[in-house]
Amino acid sequence: xxxxxxxxxxxxxxxxxxxxxxxxxxxxxxxxxxxxxxxxxxxxxxxxxxxxxxxxxxxxxxxxxxxxxxxxxxxxxxxxxxxxxxxxxxxxxxxxxxxxxxxxxxxxxxxxxxxx
Amino acid sequence: xxxxxxxxxxxxxxxxxxxxxxxxxxxxxxxxxxxxxxxxxxxxxxxxxxxxxxxxxxxxxxxxxxxxxxxxxxxxxxxxxxxxxxxxxxxxxxxxxxxxxxxxxxxxxxx
Numbered sequence: 512x513x514x515x516x517x518x519x520x521x522x523x524x525x526x527x528x529x530x531x532x533x534x535x536x537x538x539x540x541x542x543x544x545x546x547x548x549x550x551x552x553x554x555x556x557x558x559x560x561x562x563x564x565x566x567x568x569x570x571x572x573x574x575x576x577x578x579x580x581x582x583x584x585x586x587x588x589x590x591x592x593x594x595x596x597x598x599x600x601x602x603x604x605x606x607x608x609x610x611x612x613x614x615x616x617x618x619x620x621x622x623x624x625x626x627x
Numbered sequence: 628x629x630x631x632x633x634x635x636x637x638x639x640x641x642x643x644x645x646x647x648x649x650x651x652x653x654x655x656x657x658x659x660x661x662x663x664x665x666x667x668x669x670x671x672x673x674x675x676x677x678x679x680x681x682x683x684x685x686x687x688x689x690x691x692x693x694x695x696x697x698x699x700x701x702x703x704x705x706x707x708x709x710x711x712x713x714x715x716x717x718x719x720x721x722x723x724x725x726x727x728x729x730x731x732x733x734x735x736x737x738x
Contacts, residue, residue: 515670553728553729553730554714554716554728555728556727559723559724561724566723567724567725602670602671604670608724614659614718614724615661615673615676616661616673616726617673618672619670620669620670621668621669
């Protein structure tokens with residue numbers, strides 16, 4: 512049963528600390544997305560990669576957030592330094608995007624981040 | 628800028644009481660409209676993709692329809708296990724793979 516996995520599932524940290532979230536996309540998918548979900552803003556796209564190359568990171572605060580794909584099986588989202596307003600659930604999703612196709616995105620279980 | 632508005636925000640039904648959820652959208656060119664189901668503490672689960680006005684898709688008690696301005700998710704004879712938040716998202720033909728999500732409709736089905 513192919514699915515997106517994320518670690519950790521929960522993270523509590525103090526303001527100013529570095530936070531790293533990890534995602535393993537579904538094998539064979541070429542596009543990986545990072546979303547953030549809050550009660551106030553709903554589900555927002557932070558960034559996404561195609562074939563490990565960043566395509567769009569316009570939703571991501573550049574000064575403290577960074578996203579990378581060291582290899583095809585691992586995507587990371589890092590926050591340094593973290594702030595209380597970063598508290599949210601962070602979802603990774605993956606999909607297979609082909610020319611002239613319509614691409615569904617499949618979501619992981621999320622990382623619930625609390626910054627104190 | 629793409630916009631997605633879902634209504635109602637919350638809906639409470641009795642088991643067996645059919646109803647519809649609405650998703651109104653504004654995009655420069657619709658590439659696809661997506662419906663997801665999200666259970667508490669879990670990630671969104673993909674349900675349907677609709678590509679063009681007039682298209683319909685069904686899955687068990689759910690049927691999604693699409694017009695040029697909105698989509699409906701019809702729930703026929705719902706059961707308590709259908710309780711969840713239903714999210715609608717659009718993909719604009721000019722924005723790559725970006726999805727813009729609505730705020731969701733929280734559905735509760737009472738036995």
